[in-house]
Amino acid sequence: MQTKSVPYTFNREGYYYFSRRVPNDLVEHYSYPRVVQSLHTKQYSIARTRAVMLAAKLDEHWSHMRLAHAELPGKHLLKQKNVSFVQSSAAPQVVQSMSLTEAVEIYLSLKGAGKPKTFHAAAHRTCGYLVDACGLKQLHEYTRSDALAFRDSLIARGLAGTSITRIFNSVVAVFNFANSEHALGLKNPFTRIYYDRSAGVSERQPIAVQDIRVIQAKCKDFDDEARWLVALVSDTGLRLAEAAGAMVSDLKLDHPVPHIVIEPNSYRGLKTISSKRIVPLVGASLWAAQRIVKTCSDPKGPAFLRYNKTGQTNANSASSAMNKWLKPFVGRGCSLHSFRHSMRDRLRAVNCPTEMVDQLGGWSHDNVGQGYGRGYGLEQLQQYMNAIVIS
Template identity: 45%
Template sequence: MLPVNGQVSAETVITLRQALQNYHSLKGTGKDDLFFRSSERFVRYVIEGLGDRPLDRYTSADAAAFRDQLFEKGLSSSSVKRTFASIRSIVNLSIKEYGLSCDNAFAQTFIPDRNDVTKRLPIPIDRLRLIQETCRKTDDDLRWLIALISDSGMRLAEAAGLLKADMKMDHDIPHVSLKPHAWRQLKTANSERVIPLVGTSLWAARRILECTDSEFAFPRFTNATRCNSNSASATLNKWMRPFVPDGCVIHSFRHSLRDRLRAVETPSEIADVLGGWTSKSVGQSYGKGYDLPVLQRWMKRLEEYSESD
C-alpha cells in the first residue's frame, strides 16, 4: 500500500508499480486515455526487463541495461527518449511526494541519437521466405514465434503473450483474437483485433496447439504474471541476424506486412485494421468494422503474393 496522508517513515518502500499508481492519482485528473495507456506501457517495459523493485533498488547500470533492451527491441532513439522521460517523471514524483532519500536511477541515462531509419527496414521478400523455410525445418518454439509473426504482422509482445485459446483454429476461418491480458496489455485501443491466419503463421499456430502443454502459447516467455518480450526480442533478433540485412529486427516483419499489403493494393483502412495501426480516417470509427471473411480475402492475396516469383 502507498503511504496515507503523507505519513512517511524511514522504512517507507515505494515500488515502481506503486509509483505509477501515485502518478495516475495525482496527475491523471482531466488527462485522456493516452496518458494512462502510454505511462502504463513504459512502466511495463521496465518491469519486464528489470522487475518491479523498490525505487531505491534500481541503479544507473540497470537503467543503461534497460536502454539497451529497448534498442534491441527495435525502438527508435525518439521512442527510447520518450520512454525514459515518462519513467523519470513517474519516479521523480514519488521521490518528492514521499521524501525518499534515493536518487532517480533513470535521470542521467545517456540516449544516443541513432540512425533510426535503419532500425525500421522491412525484411526483403526473399529473406522472409528463407526465414520461414528455416523456421519450418527447425520446428521449435522460438521458430514458431517468428513464424507466427511473419505472416500476421503481430507485434512481438502481442504474439508472445497469447493464450492457446486466443488462436481460433476450429473456426471456419482460422484466426487469432488479440485482446489484453493481465500479463500483457496491448499498445493501443486499435491493437485489439482479429487476424486471419494464413501461410507460415497458420502453420505455426497449428504446431503450437499440437505441441505445447501449457495454456500459454509461449510459456518460455509468458506466465500468469508476466510476458517477457524483452527476453524474446533479444533471443530472436540474435538468431535472425545472419538472415537479414543490417537494420532489420523482429519488428521489421510488421513493416514487411505493410509493404506486402500495399503490393496487393489492400485498402489502407483494411490494412490499418489488420495491423492494429491507428487510422487517420475519422470514418473508420463509424460502423461495426470489417467481417472476418473480408479480412481473410486480403490476407489470402498477401499470401499468394509472397509465394509468387
C-alpha cells in the same frame, strides 16, 4: 533488516530500500507512519548516495511543513494530504507544491488504473533518471536549469533521440497531471527542451520477400517453439509482445476463417486501444498456430510457455534470442519487428485498402471516421491476407 553501513535503508534480496519513520508531529499528514521506497539498486555506493539524498529532502520537506502549517490559517480544514504548502524562496508568499515522488504516485493511482506493470515501471524509471540527475525536489523547486541538466544527463547515457523523447514525455505527463489535478498553478520547466531527436536513430528496414521465404522454410525445418513464434509473426505482422503473450485459446482454428484474437490478458496488455483486433491466419502463421495447438499441454495456458514462465510475458528475452537467430537471414537494419514493416508493404502490393491495413496491423486511426462502425469482416480480411501468402 536495517543496514548499518547505509543509513535509513534495509536490504531485501540484494536490493536496497529507503526507510524513514515519520515524525510524531507530522504523522497525521501521512497514510502510513513510515516512508518506504525502493532505491532500485544493489550497489552500496549508489544506495548510500540516494538514501542520504532522500533523507535530506525529507528533513527539508518536514521543516517546510512545520513552518507553513504553523502559519497557515484554517490548516485544520486541509483535506488534501498529498499537497504541502511551502514558503517560496523567491517571494514572500505561500505556494502549493508536492514532491516528485508524491506526483508519481498520484499519476499512477489515477492514470495507471488498469494499465500494465510496464506503464508503472516506466513512470518510476523515468522519474528516477530525473532524481539521479537533479535530486528529489518539490515540483516548484525544479527549474529550467534542472531540465537542461536532465537532458544532458540522458545524452551522456548514450540514449537515442527517440528514447529521450519518451523519457521527457513521461516526466512532463507526471508534472502536468499533478499540477492540473491539484490546481498547483506551476509552470512546467520540462517542456520544449531542445535536443537532436534523430540522434542514434536508425531507420528500420522491411524484410525482403525472398528473405521471408527462406526464414519461413527454416522455421518449418527447426519446428520448435521459438520458430513457431517467428512464423506466427511473419504472416500476421503482429507485434512481438502480442504474439509471445498470446493464449492458446486465442488461436481460433475451428472457425471457418482461422484467426487469432489479439486482446489484453493476465500475461500482457496491448500498446494501444487500436491494438485489440482479429487477424486471419494464413501461410506460415497458420502452420505455426496448428503446431502450437497440437502440442500444447494446457489449452487454457499461454501459447509460448518459455516466454511466460514468470506470469508475465518476457518479450525482451524473445526479441534478443530471435533477432540473433534471424541475423544471418535478413539484410542490414532488419529485425523481428521488421516483419510489421514488410506486412504493410505486402498489403500495399495487393492494393489492400489503407483502412483495412490499419485494422489488420492494429495501427491508430488517422481520422475520426475510421473509428465508426465495426470495421471489415473476417472474410474480407482473409481475402487480402491470402493474397500475400509467399509460395
